Amino acid sequence: MIVGIDLGGMSAKGACLADGKLFGKTRVATSAADSPEKTAEALADLSFRVAQNAGISYDDVEAIGIGAPGVIDSANGVVVQWSNFAWNNVPLAALVKKYAGKRTFVLNDANSAALGEVRFGAGRRFEDCALVTIGTGVGAGIVIGGKLFEGFRGAGTEFGHTIIRQNGRLCTCGRRGCLESYASAAALIRATRDAMRKDRESLLWGFAHSLDEVDGRTVFLAAKEGDACARDVLRKFIAALGEGIVNLVNLLRPQAVLLGGGISAEGEALLKPLRKFVFPRLYVLDYAPLELLCAALGNDAGLYGAAVNAQEKI
Numbered sequence: 001m002i003v004g005i006d007l008g009g010m011s012a013k014g015a016c017l018a019d020g021k022l023f024g025k026t027r028v029a030t031s032a033a034d035s036p037e038k039t040a041e042a043l044a045d046l047s048f049r050v051a052q053n054a055g056i057s058y059d060d061v062e063a064i065g066i067g068a069p070g071v072i073d074s075a076n077g078v079v080v081q082w083s084n085f086a087w088n089n090v091p092l093a094a095l096v097k098k099y100a101g102k103r104t105f106v107l108n109d110a111n112s113a114a115l116g117e118v119r120f121g122a123g124r125r126f127e128d129c130a131l132v133t134i135g136t137g138v139g140a141g142i143v144i145g146g147k148l149f150e151g152f153r154g155a156g157t158e159f160g161h162t163i164i165r166q167n168g169r170l171c172t173c174g175r176r177g178c179l180e181s182y183a184s185a186a187a188l189i190r191a192t193r194d195a196m197r198k199d200r201e202s203l204l205w206g207f208a209h210s211l212d213e214v215d216g217r218t219v220f221l222a223a224k225e226g227d228a229c230a231r232d233v234l235r236k237f238i239a240a241l242g243e244g245i246v247n248l249v250n251l252l253r254p255q256a257v258l259l260g261g262g263i264s265a266e267g268e269a270l271l272k273p274l275r276k277f278v279f280p281r282l283y284v285l286d287y288a289p290l291e292l293l294c295a296a297l298g299n300d301a302g303l304y305g306a307a308v309n310a311q312e313k314i
Contacts (some may be wrong), residue, residue, distance in 0.1 A: 001017075001018050001051075001054075001056055001060045001061045001062060002016065002017045002018075002061070002062060002063055002064070002065060002307040002308075002310050002311045002314075003015070003016055003017075003047045003050050003051070003061055003063075003064045003065070003102075003307065004017050004064075004065050004066075004067075004303040004304065004305070004306040004307030004308075004310070005043055005046060005047070005064065005065065005066045005067070005303070006017075006023075006066075006067050006109065006112070006299075006302035006303050006306060007030065007039075007043070007066055007067065007068045007069070007109070008069070008109075009030065009032065009069070009084050009085070010029065010030060010031070011027050011028065011029055011030055012027065012028050012030050012042065012043055012046055013025065013026070013299070013302075013303060014026050014027070014028075014043075014046040014047060014048060014049070014050040014191050014303070015300075015303045015307075016051060016054040016061070016111045016307075017049050017303070017304065017307035017308070017311070018054075018072050019119060020023075020224060021052075022048075022300060022303055022304070023054035023055075023056075024050045024051065024052070024053035024054025024055070024056075025050075025303075026046060026049045026050045026053050027046075028042050028043075028045065028046045028049075029042075030042065031085060032085045032086065033089075036087060036090045036092065036095060039085075040092060040096045040098070040099055041099045042170070043064075043096050043099075043100070043186055044096055044099030044100035044127075045099075047061065047064050047096075047100050047102065048100075050143055051215060059111045062102070062103075062314055063103040063104065063105065063310040063311070063312060063313075063314045064096060064097075064100055064102050064103070064105070064135055065102045065104075065105050065106075065107070065112075065305075065306035065307045065308070065309045065310030065311070066069035066092065066093070066096065066104065066105065066106045066306055067106075067107055067108070067109040067111075067112030067113070067302040067303075067305060067306040067309075068082065068083030068092060068106055068107070068108065068109055069082050069084065069108075069109050070083070070084075070087065070108070071108070071154065071155050072106055072107060072108040072111075072154050073151075073153060073154050073214065074105070074106060074107050074108070074111075074150060074154045074309075075154070076091070076093070076141065077092055077093020077094060077104060077105060077106040077109065078090065078091050078092065078106070079092050079106065080154075080155070080296065084273040090314070092104075092106050093106045103109060103314060104310075105306075105309055105310040105313050107280065107305070107306060107309045108141075108146075108150070108154065108157075109139075109302050110131065110133050110139035110140060110141045110157070110294060111141040111148055111150060111157070111305070111307065112141070112301070112302045112305030112306045112309065113131055113133060113141055113260055113295070113297075113302045114129070114130070114131035114140075114141020114142065114143055114148065114224055114258075114301075114305065115141065115143065115148055115304070115305035115308050115309060116297055116300070116301040116302060116303065116305030116306075116308060117129070117260070117295050117296065117297055117301050117304075117305075117306050118131075118146070118303030119304065119305070120297065120304050120306070120308075121258075121295060121296040121301060122256075122258050122293050122294065122295050122296035122297075123143065123256060123258055123295075125255075125256075126143075126250075126254070126255040126256045126291075127144075127145055127146050127255065128141045128143065128144055128145065128253070128254040128255045128256075129142075129143045129254050129255060129256045129257075130143070130243065130248060130249075130256070130257045130258070131257075131258045131259075131295060131301075132159065132248075132250065132257060132258070132259055132260065133260045133261045134183065134184060134185055134241070134259065134260070134261035134262075134263045134264065135184065135185050135186075135261045135262065136184060136185065136186050137160045137172075137180045137184050137186070138159055138160035138179050138183055138184050138235070138241075138244070139157075139158075139159060139160055139179035140157045140158075140159030140160075140248070141157065141305075142157050142252065142254070143254075144252070144254075148309075158178050159179065159244065159248060160178060160180030160184065161173050161175065161178045161179070161180065162178070162179050162244060162247060162248075163175070163176075163177045163178060163179075164178075164179050164182060164183075164240060164243045164244055164247075165177035165181075165182065168181065168182070169181040169182065179240065179241075179243075179244040182236075182237070182240035182241075183237060183240040183241035183244055185216045185261060185262060185263055187237070188216055188219060188233075188237050188263070189214050189215065189216060189218075189242075190228075191233050191236065191237065192204060192214050192218055192219045192233055193211045193214050193220075195202050195229050195230070195232070195233045196208070196214070196229075196302075197209060197211075198229075199229045202222065202223050202227055202229035203222040203226075203227035203229075203230065204218060204219065204222045204227065204229060204230055206222070207221045207222055207312055209311055216254055216262050216263045217265075217266070218230075219234050219237075220234065220266050220269050220270075223269075224269065234273070235248065235273075235310035238270075238273045238274055238277055239277060241274065242274055242277035242278045242281075245257055245274070245278050245292075246278055246281045246282060249278070249282055249290055250282060250283055253288055253289070253292070254290070255291065256291040256292070257290065257291075257292050257293075258293050258295045258302060259271070259274075259292075259293070259294050259295060260294075260295035264294040264295055266292075267294055270294070271292060271293070271294065274292060275292050277291060278290075290293075291303065
């Protein structure tokens with residue numbers, strides 16, 4: 001029995017992985033105001049509650065796997081940097097083990113999600129696969145030859161901070177023109193609001209009655225109804241995301257790219273125009289074809305991957 005935990009800025013989810021299935025899903029609140037010690041204590045409590053909700057003895061839990069945001073030294077279980085919590089060099093694995101009494105392993109959350117999809121989700125058919133997560137930022141988890149690729153000291157695969165527009169928009173990282181400044185869900189929401197301000201007649205206003213109501217679905221709903229303003233926003237978003245994916249594929253040539261995050265729920269409304277943009281721009285597509293798919297595990301991908309990481313290391 002392995003407990004997998006997906007650590008986020010407002011909550012942490014946990015579940016027990018056994019025989020390829022998740023049991024005892026549980027959630028606890030997290031906060032940037034809490035110290036690393038207090039957060040670790042909450043995660044340990046979460047693991048106790050997962051076992052209880054799964055109907056198993058805590059003695060049967062062999063290890064805990066955690067998927068955490070930020071730059072992760074996975075070899076030592078250290079959160080090197082997590083800006084949202086202002087964490088620097090936090091020995092999260094050691095802290096959780098102190099309170100939980102179980103061997104604990106920590107992996108970057110995008111890498112956890114990729115590992116989960118490759119083992120149990122849409123990536124099961126592929127040895128070489130990339131998961132692109134579209135949320136507040138843009139992340140990536142990359143599996144090569146069936147093994148997770150993390151880069152030197154676990155600091156690689158920061159896909160959102162590859163440049164697609166030289167001297168472009170200012171990114172939160174301090175550079176200009178990063179992919180996530182154009183192709184994240186946050187960027188799509190910002191572009192939708194800008195378009196609504198310029199066009200008061202757009203159907204976008206019918207799906208979001210105020211700028212505060214805009215979410216990642218708004219532009220897809222209006223575009224489906226034929227709204228020209230929404231289609232223009234979506235076209236630019238697809239072009240930015242597609243440019244990043246073309247770069248990723250031409251560099252690493254995975255068999256498949258999976259899309260995760262809330263926007264991936266749009267399915268073919270996202271995939272069809274994205275394939276139309278990406279495929280003509282790839283080298284030797286006939287020789288080395290690419291599958292562009294949506295991830296299958298949704299919010300559970302990180303739980304699966306965190307647990308699998310621990311399972312493969314004990």
